[in-house]
Amino acid sequence: MDRRKFFKGVGLVAFAAIVAPTTDLKAVDFRATKPDAWEADKTTKGIQALFGATPVESKEISFKAPKLAENGGSIPITIKSKLDLETIALFQDANPRSLSCVFSVPVGAIIEYDFRIKMRQTAFVTVVGKVRGSGKLIMTSKEIDVSIGGCGG
Amino acid sequence: MGKVKIKAKEKKGVVKVKAMFTSLMADKEEATKKGIEAAYIQQIVATVNGTVVYEISMSGFMSENPLLKFKTKGGKKGDKMVFTVTDNHGKTTTSKKKIK
Numbered sequence: 092m093d094r095r096k097f098f099k100g101v102g103l104v105a106f107a108a109i110v111a112p113t114t115d116l117k118a119v120d121f122r123a124t125k126p127d128a129w130e131a132d133k134t135t136k137g138i139q140a141l142f143g144a145t146p147v148e149s150k151e152i153s154f155k156a157p158k159l160a161e162n163g164g165s166i167p168i169t170i171k172s173k174l175d176l177e178t179i180a181l182f183q184d185a186n187p188r189s190l191s192c193v194f195s196v197p198v199g200a201i202i203e204y205d206f207r208i209k210m211r212q213t214a215f216v217t218v219v220g221k222v223r224g225s226g227k228l229i230m231t232s233k234e235i236d237v238s239i240g241g242c243g244g
Numbered sequence: 245m246g247k248v249k250i251k252a253k254e255k256k257g258v259v260k261v262k263a264m265f266t267s268l269m270a271d272k273e274e275a276t277k278k279g280i281e282a283a284y285i286q287q288i289v290a291t292v293n294g295t296v297v298y299e300i301s302m303s304g305f306m307s308e309n310p311l312l313k314f315k316t317k318g319g320k321k322g323d324k325m326v327f328t329v330t331d332n333h334g335k336t337t338t339s340k341k342k343i344k
Contacts, residue, residue, distance in 0.1 A: 121301040122286060129303060165307040183305075192302040197318070200297060201258065205313035209305045 119178075119195040128190050134182040134217050137189040138230075141180055142221060146228035152176070152220045156235050163237040165207045170194075170218055172202040177223035179204070185214035185237065198223070210237050250341040252325050259319045259343055261290065261298070263312045263327065287330045288312070292319035292343070304332075319343050 121141075122129065128141035138146060155169040163185075170179055179202070180193040191208050210216075217232040248265040265285070284304035290297050297318040302310070319325060320343065327339045 119299065120287060165309070167311070186303075186305045188303060188305070190303055191305045192300055195299040195301075197296050197298070197316075199317055201315040201317060203315050204300075206300070206310045207307035208310075209307055 121193045121195070128180075128193075129188065131189050132187060134184050134189045134215065137182045138180075138217070138219055138228075141190065141193070142178075142219065142228055144228050146219045146230035148231065149229035150231070152179075152218060152229050152231050154181075154216075154218045154231065154233070156216060156233055159236040159238065160210065161238050163210050163212070163239050166210055166235060166237070167205065167207050168216070170202065170204045172220055174202075174220070174229075175223045176202060176220040178221040180219050181208070181216065182219065183208070183210055183214050183216045183235075185210035185212050185216075185235075196223075210235065213237050248327060248329055248337070248339045250325065250327055250339060252319075252341050252343040254319065254321045254343050257317060257320070259292075259297075259316050259325075261312075261314055261316065261325065263288070263290075264309055265329070266309050282332060284332050285310075285329055286332045289328045290314075290316075291326050291328075292316070292323050297325075 125141050128137055131137035131140045151174050152172040156166065160166040168181065176196055178193065178195055181191045182189045183191055192206065194204060196202060213236045215232050215234050217230055219228060219230040221228055248263060251262040253260050282304060285302060287301045289299045295318055297316040298314050300312065323343045325341050325343055329337045
């Protein structure tokens with residue numbers, strides 16, 4: 092009886108260790124934790140799958156992107172925010188799957204991320220951020236015009 | 245997976261990092277069209293002195309040269325920044341760069 096209880100205890104601890112929130116030392120691996128989010132085809136579905144809630148439009152997260160992208164294969168995006176966000180995700184409705192990338196932001200990081208994405212066609216791009224601590228979801232979105240499809244299309 | 249080229253410079257306590265790399269960045273649809281296997285970089289983690297300063301999970305819909313740039317306060321001149329790049333097949337490459 093004692094041995095069984097002991098093992099159960101160990102199992103519980105192990106489970107808790109896996110489920111427990113990650114600290115700065117280990118980056119969150121979104122592929123392992125939220126595989127469904129990567130398959131969602133539309134932005135709204137992707138947001139639900141990744142965050143499980145609906146974000147609120149906010150001016151405290153912003154991103155820079157060209158209004159017209161001449162080359163859909165390389166569209167520069169800069170995401171900025173002064174808030175202490177723990178997660179930032181970029182979605183778009185141009186590609187077969189909506190989630191382009193996710194950042195997990197370490198404590199004390201400066202949120203100014205540059206990167207380039209591909210979009211097959213003109214579509215809305217949405218950036219969603221999750222505030223550390225409160226878990227509040229904020230978002231901002233823009234439409235980007237794409238003149239040449241960048242996905243071999 | 246292509247090569248990763250990292251530039252890291254510290255100015256007034258803020259480290260600006262630029263990571264350029266070429267990778268096929270072909271997600272499933274594109275790969276099927278081209279008749280090859282889906283190949284793209286899935287995750288990049290940057291650490292300085294063991295602390296994570298940047299983490300991005302990506303889909304195949306990033307550009308072939310995503311030209312990632314970011315700023316962090318978590319390092320200073322002389323520190324080594326380590327980039328761990330994982331592709332969709334689970335293969336990992338590590339690159340080190342000293343912050344200038």
